[in-house]
Amino acid sequence: MSQRKRSKGSGFSQGEEGDDDCTPSQMRVLSQGSRNLERHSREQVDQKVSELVQFLLVKDQKKIPIKRSDILKKVIGEYKDVYSEIVNRAGRTLQQVFGLQLVEIDTKHHIYILISTLPRAEGENLRQDDQTAKLGLLSVILSFIFMKGNSAKDGAVWEFLRRLRVHPGERHEVFGDVKKLVMEEFVRQKYLEISPIPLTDPVEFKFQWGPRAAKETSKREMLRFVAKIQGKDPAFWTSQFKEAEGSPGPL
């Protein structure tokens, strides 16, 4: 991951050029940041920016959100004082070079994910692997949750999945341990949020959309998906349609 010689490609925006499109408040921050910048050479900071870009790209492979503490520990190190400068520039690079957006999904705990700003390429021969199949399962769950009013009980979800020959207790030929996939992996990736319902004994869980799902897709898109599968117009489900049109989304 280390780069001895970094080529100054057109993708990297230098700190000074960015000043042009800054608002006055950002100018103030920049001037403070630029004082810190003077402590480190420009090459060093550029180096850190590209290291961060690579770090984020690799960390995103498993779709597990990236913690700011990890970023600070593994990449930023002693450049902590110019942290925001580095992160902002890394974000710009990701956007301009890769078409990816760095999004903070938890402003309290500072957790980030990468999402694509480009629409998905269409084509017949795109790669299909386990991630593809898992996304199919996830979409089914997300659309079920939305159509049922943004929240569903675990019993209802598993009963629905049973109709699709997916059983929590059995090993699935594609997904393996489905229960683990749904209740642990999807939750860790922040696609789903599963919380226990109080006053239930034995404990039951509530399924909701996680913050990653809210960013990577939208209610409108999931409604479109349901409509396509069922061969109906999205407006067929009037209240869900109203809700979907009203909610903001990345798409």
Place this chain on the structure above:
Amino acid sequence: MSEAGGSGDFSSPRSSGSDCSRLSLPSTSRNGAVSEHKQHRLSSGVGRPRPPASEEEEEEEEEPDVVWERPRRPESADATGGGDERSRRMIRNQYRELIYSVQQNREDMLNSKSSKLTEALEEANKLFSGVSCAREAALDAQFLVLASNLGKEKANELHSEMTAFDSPAFAEDLLTFMGLNRIEVEENDSDNEGISGGYLPSNAWHKLGAETEKYFRRAPSFHYMLGSFKSDPPVPRQRIERQKKATGREEKRAMPAQLKKMEESHQEATEKEVERILGLLQTHFKNDPDIPISFFDLVIDPNSFARTVENIFHVSFIIRDGFARLKLDEDKLPIIEPAKDDEGKDDDRNAQARNQAVLSLSHQEWKEIVETFEITEPMIGPPCNSNEEEMETA
């Protein structure tokens, strides 16, 4: 659940279970009053306690402080019949059963068309008429919590504006999209289990996933094409490779001699093969002109993947030259049928749209086809060096 007798106010040794007098219910000083209270709940019209019950209760009222001195109460003391341990245990069991059945059949109870929740409430009400002690009352309270949670959920599902979402229909449509091959199911009514019969192909979820990707803005997984490490690890691998090459060289010397022989007649061999297969096809079509041959039956050699690929290669010449046509039948399986002679090759080229197709067949797929279609013998026999041609029908 603590024993009803273990109320905080009276530090008394545990006496017989039938002693229900130690109820620390602040609102009443009499046991009897508690059961009256319950009677109120059940029968809306009743105002005052029933005279017969109050007789025994009045006894206790006169000596509220001395109540705890009575270790044993006569069985008939409690008018509402919860006096002895056995019946109380029975009530507790019935409550537990009721709670369990409500929990297990939750989805059923939520169904807006079912009145099961009401029935359960009525049963609990009946049970409650036999309750006079805190322990059973606690179970009743537990049931009440459960029932009211369910009631709340049912109310939630009644969203007057929310358009009903038919999830079973959605599930069926999903299965259809995934390519469910619905075979005729004779016996059981699939509606009972809520599960469709039929064969779901192994790429079902991948197919669905490919569709759903359009609705997501997922960042593609980033992987370095050449690996993310620097050069060190490959070195030991090279050493191993060199060793393998050393042992392999001798065998290679033997092989080229054979290869050379084949190469000379390579061109002719292909044409010969194509002709042979064409002859086979035409014979078959002459015998049964209306029955198209399944493509798989024709080309698949269950014993050799390589020959299968060769067969497909040879058959493609036949199709290219217009002697046969490849189509999909009603089950979407490929069949091969003769192109009529009188259509003429030239007309064929101009009038009909000629399509190109690329077929791919992996070793795994080949094995699956052999299994699925139960192909035991190859229809196209192995190429023979002699002039005689082998013809085996599948």
